[in-house]
């Protein structure tokens with residue numbers, strides 16, 4: 538029998554948490570043979586709702602779920618953590634300036650980074666979902682100097698999955714036929730979903746579709762603004778699809794990408810593709826044995842270059858802003 542893996546989820550009582558926890562406990566995060574302990578971190582106002590979620594988790598009688606801890610203390614939540622999903626964040630409210638938003642999130646992700654540094658297991662893997670995800674991940678990473686920087690990642694898998702779904706819709710292909718899509722840059726409206734290296738049933742996607750107007754005025758904005766479109770239609774922000782992408786991100790990180798395919802992850806840049814070293818930016822990556830590598834040698838057209846640079850420029854501004862606030 539395997540030792541349970543400790544999985545910490547912050548913002549556990551929120552709507553993404555509600556869509557996420559049951560899937561972790563059922564074995565979809567790590568594998569159908571991996572037992573888990575759940576550690577739920579909430580702010581004091583969220584503790585009671587988290588207790589309610591824990592009651593429902595009990596009532597599922599999941600064979601793989603070995604324990605649930607509920608706490609408002611980061612040190613307790615991250616103690617021995619092997620995987621941490623940082624979902625809880627301070628949302629932007631009407632009239633809030635970017636500096637206020639970054640400051641508020643620095644107050645969350647700085648202390649969480651420190652707690653991870655002090656208390657997490659040596660093999661800790663962190664995924665930041667709470668927005669602004671890339672910069673929140675950067676704040677946490679810089680506050681955890683003893684943890685290898687590559688263990689801190691930000692989620693762009695939802696954008697990746699949205700791009701795959703749009704390509705399938707456009708071409709009539711099944712999602713399983715679509716490979717090598719890339720999300721570059723920030724998980725924000727400036728992100729660049731790149732289909733120039735993507736394949737649809739083995740054929741180059743951009744050549745197969747051959748419709749620059751669709752690419753520029755339909756595909757790219759549809760993927761980048763999908764979150765707002767869902768709020769408008771559903772009357773609430775996406776939660777199940779965000780939770781699904783978090784599951785996909787960690788599952789792929791731990792279990793590997795398929796041969797002949799890659800995924801998109803926000804990771805600490807090593808300077809590849811001209812992205813300044815140290816920024817947490819989305820890249821095409823392959824994963825194997827719990828490690829990832831940036832896909833190298835892709836040809837970047839002027840069209841792609843301009844869009845990658847714009848999104849990376851936004852990340853540089855966010856980094857400089859949090860540095861100016863003393864958060865990193």
Ligand code: NDP
Pocket residue numbers: 547548549550551552553554578579580582583624625626627628629645666667668669695764774775776778779
């Ligand atoms: P959600 O569960 O809906 O969202 C949580 C975070 O995920 C937000 O920052 C949200 O960003 C982000 N997010 C990333 N991708 C997506 C996506 N595709 N769709 C929607 N959201 C996305 O928020 P709730 O308000 O329901 O729950 C948040 C919980 O976190 C609350 O229970 C709160 O008490 C808790 N919290 C816990 C903290 C802690 O543990 N220390 C700290 C702060 C909050 P965006 O706002 O941009 O949509």
